[in-house]
Amino acid sequence: MAICRSKASMIGTKFHADLVMAAKLALVVLLAVTNLTARAAGNALSELDKQCLSCHSAKELAKKLANGETLTLHVPAQEFAQSVHNMIGCAGCHADVTLNDHPPGKTKAAGTREYTLALTEVCRSCHADKFKLYEGSIHAALLRDGNPIAPVCTDCHRPHAVRAKAARESIADVPCRNCHGSIYDAYAESVHGKARSKPGNTSAPICADCHRAHDVSAAAAGDHVKDACLACHQGALASHQTWLPNAARHFEAVSCPACHAPAAKRKVDLRLYDSVAQQRVAEKAGVPQFESRARSADAKGAGLDAMALQSLLREFNRDGIDNRTTLRGRLEVSTGAEAHQLAAAPQAIQDCTKCHRQGADPFQSVTVSIVGPDGRPLRYGAQQEVLNSMISVDSVGGFYAIGGTRIKLLDMLFALALLSGIAVPAGHLTLSWLFRRYAKKIHEQDAATRSTGAEAPK
Ligand code: HEC
Ligand code: HEC
Ligand code: HEC
Ligand code: HEC
Ligand code: HEC
Ligand code: HEC
Ligand code: HEC
Ligand code: HEC
Ligand code: HEC
Structure with a gap:
């Protein structure tokens, strides 16, 4: 009996997961198609994205938030064009921004960190799997505890410049370095770091190969x-x-x-x-x-x-x-x-x-x-x-x-x-x-x- 029920609920869950996946795929395809038809081939930008960038590629564009911090509104056009997210366009993550009533912006975030924390939620809609792994990590636990420098998605992946396998390009670009500097320095001098920095070597481990990237746990816990x-x-x-x-x-x-x-x-x-x-x-x-x-x-x-x-x-x-x-x-x-x-x-x-x-x-x-x-x-x-x-x-x-x-x-x-x-x-x-x-x-x-x-x- 218990087995039947759990099996039924498993099928239910799977069916639900399939639906969600299908919906998500449809969303990505839709975004990609609208974005692609609106632009030339390659790394070119769609017409809509060009409109956004006509203002947002300006380096000096910025906004004061409630606590007095400045949110820079500059988006690097070229890097975005080359990023994996070019295919979904600005609207893939900023669906709430529509040109007929924008600017002004709608954010109510008190400061830049609050802004980041609110916006990073959007990654969940397409990368729910990574989000789930991340939520079980020590980084997420630290965030829940109020640690102001615990990383979220966008601390490790610059949202407007995610490139394919970017994190693996060169050891110097590894996002972990920003917060674990002394460990990075020791790693870079190690037998693995030296091997890994030789061009084309991906067999020697980098941070995520020993600690994982999303479900990072305390290093000394378990085996x-x-x-x-x-x-x-x-x-x-x-x-x-x-x-x-x-x-x-x-x-x-x-x-x-x-x-x-x-x-x-x-x-x-x-x-x-x-x-x-x-x-x-x-x-x-x-x-x-x-x-x-x-x-x-x-x-x-x-x-x-x-x-x-x-x-x-x-x-x-x-x-x-x-x-x-x-x-x-x-x-x-x-x-x-x-x-x-x-x-x-x-x-x-x-x-x-x-x-x-x-x-x-x-x-x-x-x-x-x-x-x-x-x-x-x-x-x-x-x-x-x-x-x-x-x-x-x-x-x-x-x-x-x-x-x-x-x-x-x-x-x-x-x-x-x-x-x-x-x-x-x-x-x-x-x-x-x-x-x-x-x-x-x-x-x-x-x-x-x-x-x-x-x-x-x-
Ligand atoms: C993959 C999702 C994603 C895409 C695609 C995307 N953004 Fe963003 N954007 C974000 C996130 C997340 C933030 C919050 C960034 C942070 O951590 O500060 C953000 C922040 C911003 C900001 C506030 C300033 C800043 O950099 O924090 C502007 C302006 C902006 N985006 C414009 C754009 C424009 C224009 C495009 C298209 C050219 C675009 N975005 C495409 C996710 C995205
Ligand atoms: C006419 C110039 C212009 C265009 C076009 C434009 N923006 Fe903006 N954007 C601004 C200005 C100015 C601000 C700051 C508004 C403020 O101070 O409230 C801003 C703010 C933002 C913010 C910060 C969030 C917030 O709530 O304040 C985001 C994200 C953003 N724009 C995304 C976009 C996207 C996506 C597009 C294209 C669909 C776009 N913008 C098109 C000028 C523009
Ligand atoms: C509307 C859907 C959508 C949203 C929202 C979205 N992504 Fe993506 N993301 C994609 C697609 C599509 C790809 C490319 C798929 C592929 O090549 O596997 C991708 C690829 C990636 C990659 C993989 C690059 C590689 O190594 O190949 C990273 C990292 C990534 N996204 C991070 C983020 C982050 C961080 C956010 C939130 C700021 C985000 N994405 C929001 C659709 C999305
Ligand atoms: C502590 C840093 C860190 C955080 C936080 C983080 N990532 Fe990653 N992510 C990485 C690294 C490093 C890689 C490359 C791992 C690899 O190559 O195996 C990666 C890879 C990815 C990929 C592509 C991997 C694949 O298997 O295709 C996606 C998509 C992604 N991250 C999305 C996210 C999302 C969404 C979040 C927020 C829930 C997030 N990441 C949070 C460091 C991070
Ligand atoms: C992703 C696979 C990978 C992981 C994980 C890994 N290593 Fe390695 N290790 C390598 C490779 C590849 C080399 C050879 C590097 C080179 O080309 O010199 C190496 C080299 C070494 C060497 C030097 C061997 C020699 O003959 O001089 C030692 C010692 C070592 N690793 C210990 C460890 C320890 C301890 C851990 C865990 C804390 C670890 N490795 C995790 C792949 C790995
Ligand atoms: C070859 C495997 C390996 C690689 C690569 C690696 N680590 Fe570690 N890491 C370890 C081991 C082993 C420990 C100690 C675990 C223990 O105490 O049992 C550790 C511990 C840690 C700790 C906890 C330190 C403390 O104070 O206790 C952090 C943080 C960490 N690593 C981050 C990183 C970062 C960031 C990178 C990339 C620059 C990295 N690691 C690369 C194996 C690795
Ligand atoms: C935005 C900052 C930030 C980034 C980026 C970041 N971390 Fe962390 N991480 C922290 C903080 C803060 C802690 C809490 C412990 C500390 O201060 O060392 C922590 C803790 C850890 C621990 C547990 C330490 C222990 O004592 O066991 C590991 C392992 C770890 N990080 C690995 C990584 C890896 C791997 C990456 C890259 C994929 C990464 N971190 C990227 C901020 C960051
Ligand atoms: C880095 C320190 C270290 C080195 C080097 C080392 N050992 Fe040990 N050894 C230990 C520790 C710690 C234990 C305790 C294990 C335990 O709790 O049973 C141990 C346990 C032992 C035991 C008991 C194992 C058992 O069956 O319970 C023997 C025998 C032994 N070591 C012999 C050696 C010999 C021979 C060498 C040199 C070839 C050596 N060890 C090198 C730290 C070391
Ligand atoms: C008691 C000390 C000691 C401990 C503990 C130890 N090693 Fe070693 N390891 C050595 C020594 C000494 C050598 C070189 C042996 C030689 O030259 O014949 C070696 C050789 C190696 C090599 C290169 C030869 C080979 O086997 O491929 C690797 C890789 C390695 N160790 C990994 C590890 C890993 C992983 C661990 C932890 C699970 C570990 N070692 C624990 C002392 C140790």
């Missing part, structure tokens, strides 16, 4: 960016396995740029993780708790120490299942720009001791994070000791990074294994078996220590 890397570099897991023990585990616990941006500073992010739902803990909509809980746990304001971290976790576990909220460690680069400084493979970090050594750099800087309301992580600083402390061995249990963490004996085993040159993958199996057994033992020992109430040794 979508890593999945994009692996979709192009399909042999990567296999090739790393030839030298890196348990490469799959490394791919989870170490971000790709942490090894491939050799100049970057690295750090550890301990992510609050819901072990029942098996996903990262997200801030509940409208009830910000993380910051205030972290701040009250961190009374001294020096960053969370092991006790403070423990009490923060207790807060998150308070009314739920015991130990439901744990932590998952991830080794990553410390800034967004650094994530884009990808270098050629021979420069990547291969030296195990860069990470697996007592006091290794990446483990000296630690944050704790939760997923914020728009998908971006909210981070709070923690002291480096939380990785070594027996108190947090429970919660950081999934993160047995040798050298970086508490388990000194493991470090020795590891060093021994390397010294004695145990071959990979045989060595890898032995090592991980040893680590797992030892870690389990530590864990039990720790549980016993705590149940006797004794101070945990460090």
